Amino acid sequence: MIVTGGASGIGVETTAALAAAGASVVIAARRPDDAELVARDLRIRTANPAIQVRQLDLADLSSVCRFVDDWEGPVHALVNNAGIMALPDLQRSSQDWEMQFATNFLGHFALTVGLRRSLALAQGARVVSVSSSGSLFGPVFWDDPHFHFIPYDPLLAYAQSKTACTLLSVAIKDRWADDGIVSNALNPGAIATNLQRHTGGLRTPEHLRKTPEEGAATSVLLAASPLVEGTNGRYFENCAEAPMVPRRPQLKLEGVAEYALNSANAHRLWEMALDLLGDRG
Numbered sequence: 001m002i003v004t005g006g007a008s009g010i011g012v013e014t015t016a017a018l019a020a021a022g023a024s025v026v027i028a029a030r031r032p033d034d035a036e037l038v039a040r041d042l043r044i045r046t047a048n049p050a051i052q053v054r055q056l057d058l059a060d061l062s063s064v065c066r067f068v069d070d071w072e073g074p075v076h077a078l079v080n081n082a083g084i085m086a087l088p089d090l091q092r093s094s095q096d097w098e099m100q101f102a103t104n105f106l107g108h109f110a111l112t113v114g115l116r117r118s119l120a121l122a123q124g125a126r127v128v129s130v131s132s133s134g135s136l137f138g139p140v141f142w143d144d145p146h147f148h149f150i151p152y153d154p155l156l157a158y159a160q161s162k163t164a165c166t167l168l169s170v171a172i173k174d175r176w177a178d179d180g181i182v183s184n185a186l187n188p189g190a191i192a193t194n195l196q197r198h199t200g201g202l203r204t205p206e207h208l209r210k211t212p213e214e215g216a217a218t219s220v221l222l223a224a225s226p227l228v229e230g231t232n233g234r235y236f237e238n239c240a241e242a243p244m245v246p247r248r249p250q251l252k253l254e255g256v257a258e259y260a261l262n263s264a265n266a267h268r269l270w271e272m273a274l275d276l277l278g279d280r281g
Contacts, residue, residue, distance in 0.1 A: 004028040005082025007035035013216035019046040028056035058107025059093045068114030074121035077223040079128045080108040086154035098146040104161035109273045120179035127183035128222045129169050132162040133253035163260045170266035173233030184222045187237040191215035
């Protein structure tokens, strides 16, 4: 199993839970030396030596390509967990893409598509995309996803990227079912991690917060549990399928918007991503 960002935040607990259940886990991390220190502790904590670290910078397509090219054998679960949130100023990748869209979605899209054959080899692989309740703040901005015209807003950029993560699962359901690959997205909940370093910390009321272990639980469910065997193209939170909501809740951010589960949107996004990557294969 592969966990992107598996050495920080809820990624640590996702890796720990999968390894404790006996999985061989690869932590895909931008800073492998730091990740190796975490992996060393997790090997002891889980009594599982099969925790490895490989370098992966999702905002750098050459790094994604190296990761894919170096991979051998099947992938039973790919947990697209890594992410950045609410960058205060507009930043762009080397491809001139808005950085949150580039990292949270396009990098994971390239990784997932690149690993398709390895996922198919598993004969029942699962792709898990960590989305967010932030998706409720905005859809994909089809005509200007990189904020060349729309005034940049940190939360809107984050919302778009997380909506895109959910749409990726819908597209995989429609396109890769014959390969035995299923895919689902999730909202892990409000967890205090480094993810909020640009927002002044977690602002969710104390009683609505989760621990990192609780935040990782839905990812682990979707990656490994027989309880969701065959479930495909859905959106989960609190270890259960989330309801579709007609508008953004004002008090407790739960549920999923129709635009994030819409098949037409999913296929439009898939084609957009292929065009941006310059690969129609």
